[in-house]
Amino acid sequence: MTSLPLTIRHELPADAAAIERLHERAFGPGRFARTAFRLREGVPPDPALTFAAHVGTFLVGSIRVTPVMAGGQAALMLGPLTVDPAFEGRGIGAALMNRSIEAARAHQHDLIMLVGDAPYYARFGFRVVPPGQLVLPGPADPARFLALELVEGVLAQRRGAVTAIKPSA
Numbered sequence: 533m534t535s536l537p538l539t540i541r542h543e544l545p546a547d548a549a550a551i552e553r554l555h556e557r558a559f560g561p562g563r564f565a566r567t568a569f570r571l572r573e574g575v576p577p578d579p580a581l582t583f584a585a586h587v588g589t590f591l592v593g594s595i596r597v598t599p600v601m602a603g604g605q606a607a608l609m610l611g612p613l614t615v616d617p618a619f620e621g622r623g624i625g626a627a628l629m630n631r632s633i634e635a636a637r638a639h640q641h642d643l644i645m646l647v648g649d650a651p652y653y654a655r656f657g658f659r660v661v662p663p664g665q666l667v668l669p670g671p672a673d674p675a676r677f678l679a680l681e682l683v684e685g686v687l688a689q690r691r692g693a694v695t696a697i698k699p700s701a
Contacts, residue, residue, distance in 0.1 A: 536587050536622060540631050543577070543584045543594065550591040551584065551614075558614045567670035568647045571609050571696045572598045581608065581635045585615075585624050592619040595628040597636065599697050602643060602666055603690035606697075608636060610646040629656050633680065642683035643690065647672050656680065667693050 543551065577596040585593035593615040600609045610632065615625045633656060636644055646653065647668070650660060658678040665687075668677060681687050 536592075536619070536624075538592075538624065538627065539586045540583050540627055541586070542579060543582045543596070547584045547591060547594070551594045554591060554594060554614050554616060555612060557617065558612075567668045567672045568609060568611050570670055571600055571668075571694065572596070572611075573696070575599070575696050575698065578608070580639055581632050581641075583628055583631050583635075585628055587619070592616045593624045593628050595632045597632055597644070600645070601693075601695045601697055602645065603692040603694075605690060606641075607643040607645060607690070607694070608641055609694075610644050611648065613648075626655075629653075633657075633682075637682050642681070642686045644680045644682065645694065646678050647676050648678060650675060650678060653678050653680075661687070665691055669693070669695065 575598050577598050581597035583595050584591055595613045596611065598609045600607050613625055613628060615628075633644065645661070645666070646658065650658070658680045660675060661677045661679045663674045666677070666679075679687050
């Protein structure tokens, strides 16, 4: 874990510009074409599950979680998880992950999905979604489509499309 004076708190509207700059530095313009981005586009992240990490007043990391539908039932799509490159390797990403997963459990969610690096996310309990069981709305490497069951056995009950939940006007 980090020895930095790290503060993790819910993301605030005032964090938005700094988080966008962090995403730009970490993922570049190609982030808009990613399948996971398509699920989040135009849909606000869940404020109860979304956190920002600060060292003093400097934003050093962010995690966002967006509600989606998976096989016709509510689920969560985690991401992006972003840590400022100058602060990588200090446990900030893990601290953000743990905080967000704890919040999802506390709010009685049952399934979190993401597209990411299986070896990194396995330590939090994420496993590869069986190919073809849930279908993302665009291309993604099946080995990177991961899920964490917050309720045992829930993943086996989900089959079909993963879709965005558009906010009502």
